[in-house]
Amino acid sequence: MRILPSGAPILRADEMRAAEQRCFGAGVSQSELMERASLAVAREVARLGAGQPALVLAGPGNNGGDAYGVARLLRGWGHDVAVAAIGRPTSGAAAANAAAWQGKVESLEQVSARPVLVDGLFGTGMSCALDAPVAAHLARLVAAASVSVAIDIPSGIETDTGLDLGAPDGITATVALGALKPAHLLGAGVSKCGHVLLADIGVEPGAIWSSIARPRLQAPEPQAHKYDRGLVVVVAGSMAGASRLAARAALHGGAGYVILAAPEPATGGPDAIVQRTIEGRDALAELLTDPRIGAVVIGPGLGRDEAAKDLLEAAIGCERDLVIDGDALSLLGEAAAERLRTRKAATLLTPHAGEFARMFDAAGSKIEATLAAARNSGATVIHKGADTVIAWAGGKAVVASAASSWLSTAGTGDVLAGLVAARHAAGGSADEAVWLHSRAARLAGPAFAADDLIGRIPVAMGECL
Numbered sequence: 001m002r003i004l005p006s007g008a009p010i011l012r013a014d015e016m017r018a019a020e021q022r023c024f025g026a027g028v029s030q031s032e033l034m035e036r037a038s039l040a041v042a043r044e045v046a047r048l049g050a051g052q053p054a055l056v057l058a059g060p061g062n063n064g065g066d067a068y069g070v071a072r073l074l075r076g077w078g079h080d081v082a083v084a085a086i087g088r089p090t091s092g093a094a095a096a097n098a099a100a101w102q103g104k105v106e107s108l109e110q111v112s113a114r115p116v117l118v119d120g121l122f123g124t125g126m127s128c129a130l131d132a133p134v135a136a137h138l139a140r141l142v143a144a145a146s147v148s149v150a151i152d153i154p155s156g157i158e159t160d161t162g163l164d165l166g167a168p169d170g171i172t173a174t175v176a177l178g179a180l181k182p183a184h185l186l187g188a189g190v191s192k193c194g195h196v197l198l199a200d201i202g203v204e205p206g207a208i209w210s211s212i213a214r215p216r217l218q219a220p221e222p223q224a225h226k227y228d229r230g231l232v233v234v235v236a237g238s239m240a241g242a243s244r245l246a247a248r249a250a251l252h253g254g255a256g257y258v259i260l261a262a263p264e265p266a267t268g269g270p271d272a273i274v275q276r277t278i279e280g281r282d283a284l285a286e287l288l289t290d291p292r293i294g295a296v297v298i299g300p301g302l303g304r305d306e307a308a309k310d311l312l313e314a315a316i317g318c319e320r321d322l323v324i325d326g327d328a329l330s331l332l333g334e335a336a337a338e339r340l341r342t343r344k345a346a347t348l349l350t351p352h353a354g355e356f357a358r359m360f361d362a363a364g365s366k367i368e369a370t371l372a373a374a375r376n377s378g379a380t381v382i383h384k385g386a387d388t389v390i391a392w393a394g395g396k397a398v399v400a401s402a403a404s405s406w407l408s409t410a411g412t413g414d415v416l417a418g419l420v421a422a423r424h425a426a427g428g429s430a431d432e433a434v435w436l437h438s439r440a441a442r443l444a445g446p447a448f449a450a451d452d453l454i455g456r457i458p459v460a461m462g463e464c465l
């Protein structure tokens with residue numbers, strides 16, 4: 001499991017540069033800022049490299065400037081350090097750091113591999129794919145190292161999107177400078193950054209995007225009753241199993257009362273789930289007039305036939321907070337934003353990538369596309385995947401990207417939908433549910449079934465009290 005700072009600020013490249021400018025404006029010199037960055041990285045390299053011979057790769061810009069600083073510090077601490085470079089910084093603190101390096105500088109082609117590799121070729125200035133020879137030499141040198149550390153971002157990952165522009169596999173750890181970037185959490189960054197460590201270099205990020213954090217939950221008040229804790233209605237369709245998973249997840253996710261509204265009573269499952277026989281649009285619309293309902297879930301096992309469409313109409317038309325998942329998202333399709341933005345109550349969507357692409361424009365990074373979807377639909381959007389982005393219409397975004405890959409099994413989405421409804425009905429936020437779902441998966445270990453996940457939710461909640 002990779003280490004990733006939780007609750008940490010995320011900045012795009014331009015936002016990071018603006019934050020650095022604010023720092024300069026406050027009187028911090030560029031060489032001071034670069035020295036803080038170099039010191040943070042050198043300390044991690046000394047720790048992780050345990051004194052083995054190191055090879056520092058230095059690029060033509062400020063990422064390279066950091067690299068020359070790292071090389072100088074390591075050598076000053078007695079480490080055996082070699083430097084290889086692409087180009088040479090020509091201005092500012094980076095040029096000064098390059099000039100202060102007393103040792104020789106080799107080319108990527110001629111330099112021999114060493115046990116410790118520091119990647120200071122490119123950082124937030126990556127603007128296009130790495131030249132193939134550069135990518136090949138970088139991959140060779142990373143593969144030959146027993147420990148490899150990337151400065152700020154592994155070279156070859158696009159800062160704002162996580163797009164792979166030729167980055168090597170196998171980086172041990174990335175030292176993010178000042179703030180996380182989307183590259184540490186999205187796309188190729190999920191697998192290519194290795195462990196991500198965040199170095200504070202005294203820059204005030206001022207970010208409204210952050211990495212997911214463990215939620216703080218409260219036990220129910222002594223005088224609480226089931227409605228206080230949240231009444232969740234799960235609308236069942238043709239595949240009862242999926243809606244039962246969602247209902248059980250809602251129950252174990254803290255809801256005080258769960259109703260499973262289905263055309264015919266489902267057999268099995270906890271008796272604590274209240275079965276209501278509901279057939280057709282009007283009957284469901286009637287049930288959903290109950291003001292005590294904290295959240296309605298529709299989608300798991302709904303199916304996509306006419307009956308399903310009728311139930312979805314009733315759910316969208318009701319004045320209750322609504323979680324829309326799975327088949328219901330597919331039925332909405334590209335009409336989603338228009339259909340949902342007029343709803344008076346809260347709406348939460350839980351699309352995977354395919355469902356998202358059928359509903360919204362996927363342009364830009366996954367964070368920006370999800371934020372645009374939230375703004376256009378007025379809904380909170382949980383855009384699932386190895387990197388899950390939770391975005392609110394007001395512009396806030398939370399990214400979770402250390403989830404267990406064992407979640408790729410049938411029914412885990414149904415569990416998440418029920419959990420989102422339970423946390424919402426209890427007054428919690430969508431990212432709470434995502435954190436609990438991911439933690440429950442970790443606790444369930446390898447090769448779990450979605451049913452096993454449900455039993456771990458209370459354990460995950462126990463870690464948040």
Ligand SMILES: NC(=O)C1=CN([C@@H]2O[C@H](COP(=O)(O)OP(=O)(O)OC[C@H]3O[C@@H](n4cnc5c(N)ncnc54)[C@H](O)[C@@H]3O)[C@@H](O)[C@H]2O)[C@H](O)CC1
Nearest residue numbers: 033037061062063122123124125126127128129130152177
């Ligand atoms: N701003 C500061 O004072 C500090 C910045 N920090 C570090 O600086 C980098 C960002 O540096 P920048 O000079 O903007 O860009 P890079 O060093 O990442 O790239 C250098 C340069 O390379 C060219 N380039 C881009 N892509 C390619 C490519 N595929 N092939 C060849 N050349 C390419 C382009 O011209 C770039 O300008 C940041 O990550 C931090 O590491 C310090 O940490 C703090 C002070």
Ligand SMILES: [K+]
Nearest residue numbers: 119122153155
């Ligand atoms: K780098």
